[in-house]
Amino acid sequence: MSETRFVLSPGGALTGRIRVPGDKSISHRSIMFGSLASGVTEVTGFLEGEDCLATLNAFRAMGVRIEGPDDGRVTIHGVGLHGLAAPVGPLDMGNSGTSMRLMSGILAGQAFDSVLVGDASLSKRPMKRVTAPLALMGAEIVATPAGTAPLHIRGGRRLHGIDYALPMASAQVKSCLLLAGLYAEGTTRVTEPAPTRDHTERMLEGFGYPLRREGARTFAVEGGHALTATRIDVPADISSSAFFMVGASIAPGSDLIIEHVGINPTRTGVIDILRLMGADITLLDERVVGGEPVADLRVRAAPLQGIRIPEELVPLAIDEFPVLFVAAACAEGETVLTGAEELRAKESDRIQVMADGLVPLGIDARPTADGIVIRGGRLGGDVDIATHHDHRIAMSFAMAALRAGGEIRIHDAGFVATSFPGFVELARGAGLAIRAESA
Ligand SMILES: O=C(O)C1=C[C@@H](OP(=O)(O)O)[C@@H](O)[C@H](O)C1
Numbered sequence: 001m002s003e004t005r006f007v008l009s010p011g012g013a014l015t016g017r018i019r020v021p022g023d024k025s026i027s028h029r030s031i032m033f034g035s036l037a038s039g040v041t042e043v044t045g046f047l048e049g050e051d052c053l054a055t056l057n058a059f060r061a062m063g064v065r066i067e068g069p070d071d072g073r074v075t076i077h078g079v080g081l082h083g084l085a086a087p088v089g090p091l092d093m094g095n096s097g098t099s100m101r102l103m104s105g106i107l108a109g110q111a112f113d114s115v116l117v118g119d120a121s122l123s124k125r126p127m128k129r130v131t132a133p134l135a136l137m138g139a140e141i142v143a144t145p146a147g148t149a150p151l152h153i154r155g156g157r158r159l160h161g162i163d164y165a166l167p168m169a170s171a172q173v174k175s176c177l178l179l180a181g182l183y184a185e186g187t188t189r190v191t192e193p194a195p196t197r198d199h200t201e202r203m204l205e206g207f208g209y210p211l212r213r214e215g216a217r218t219f220a221v222e223g224g225h226a227l228t229a230t231r232i233d234v235p236a237d238i239s240s241s242a243f244f245m246v247g248a249s250i251a252p253g254s255d256l257i258i259e260h261v262g263i264n265p266t267r268t269g270v271i272d273i274l275r276l277m278g279a280d281i282t283l284l285d286e287r288v289v290g291g292e293p294v295a296d297l298r299v300r301a302a303p304l305q306g307i308r309i310p311e312e313l314v315p316l317a318i319d320e321f322p323v324l325f326v327a328a329a330c331a332e333g334e335t336v337l338t339g340a341e342e343l344r345a346k347e348s349d350r351i352q353v354m355a356d357g358l359v360p361l362g363i364d365a366r367p368t369a370d371g372i373v374i375r376g377g378r379l380g381g382d383v384d385i386a387t388h389h390d391h392r393i394a395m396s397f398a399m400a401a402l403r404a405g406g407e408i409r410i411h412d413a414g415f416v417a418t419s420f421p422g423f424v425e426l427a428r429g430a431g432l433a434i435r436a437e438s439a
């Protein structure tokens with residue numbers, strides 16, 4: 001199979017107006033909730049990335065009629081909570097942790113057996129965090145001895161509600177259990193150790209399903225109610241915008257507007273962290289679209305300083321750390337991250353893999369058990385970066401080229417299509433000297 005390689009020439013600035021693709025978390029959930037609702041759900045702004053298409057194809061394989069995606073429009077003919085049909089073969093979740101973890105909660109409540117599989121990266125990621133609490137609810141799921149996919153999910157089990165305190169701040173685990181809770185007898189109550197993205201809670205409410213918020217960190221559902229179809233307008237993904245926020249901050253002469261970005265407060269940690277570092281980010285025309293807050297972001301180049309990143313911001317910026325490490329590498333002084341061991345359980349070990357790329361670029365980057373210490377400096381060049389099947393590693397090092405002293409070659413970069421189709425063209429249009437080659 002041919003490999004996609006990004007080749008970046010050093011320098012440049014980011015200018016103009018761009019709109020990045022739709023939010024990945026909301027796009028996944030729009031398909032899941034739309035499929036399980038009664039009635040027809042219309043989605044606009046859907047992310048046509050491989051991760052969300054894996055979710056979409058899984059529901060098609062279970063008999064849901066889904067039209068599109070066509071320029072971000074998807075029409076889902078919901079079958080109701082109990083209307084899914086048994087799939088013929090295993091459901092392939094590709095590279096997508098969100099798909100596998102949320103689907104395991106839905107499938108645990110079905111009358112039929114199912115199997116979830118993933119690619120090489122996803123097959124290494126921890127699934128016990130969902131299979132263990134689902135077993136407490138009465139589910140029967142067999143994983144590998146290492147607690148990884150494939151997951152064999154036995155249907156026809158009677159689930160019952162549990163009270164569960166999440167051992168880690170994870171929106172995927174929270175969402176998995178709330179979705180299983182729709183099929184459980186009694187109340188399923190989850191408490192998170194710190195706030196994480198709340199798109200599942202918002203969408204339950206948007207589809208008319210009763211959700212109890214007991215304080216800021218506890219959510220409860222009861223089985224036996226129904227989801228009713230609705231319209232969903234997916235905003236642009238703040239996680240995809242983050243590459244451009246950092247790029248425009250570090251590249252002298254940059255002045256960039258990123259349009260229609262979702263600024264749900266459970267997702268804006270990246271803006272808070274960059275502002276603490278001295279970034280110049282302005283929110284323009286703040287508005288609410290389909291239940292989610294949205295704004296245009298104006299980002300101008302600014303000198304950044306190293307900081308100690310407040311731990312409470314970690315779950316609110318969890319996917320943005322690879323590119324925040326690039327910001328730290330271009331900042332004056334030291335940036336210290338702690339409380340972020342979850343970064344080791346993503347598509348790659350994002351602490352180690354980022355350090356492995358920053359060090360050859362001449363940056364002092366020292367991983368710790370739960371974070372990293374990065375001392376900003378002058379970036380070199382003429383380096384080869386291994387992405388380890390991780391889209392965010394590829395896009396982060398692409399932005400580093402804006403301040404590099406030589407060429408950066410990023411191998412196995414095709415995975416950007418999981419979350420950001422069209423990245424190369426959009427980035428080039430904004431001023432990044434990037435080309436994609438098949439090797
Ligand atoms: O719920 C979601 O949509 C997501 C939750 C986060 O994962 P964790 O729950 O594992 O932190 C995040 O990293 C992922 O990209 C999307």
Ligand SMILES: C=C(OP(=O)(O)O)C(=O)O
Pocket residue numbers: 051095096097098099319346347392419
């Ligand atoms: C962690 C991510 O996604 P997932 O867990 O869905 O694979 C991500 O997109 O950075």
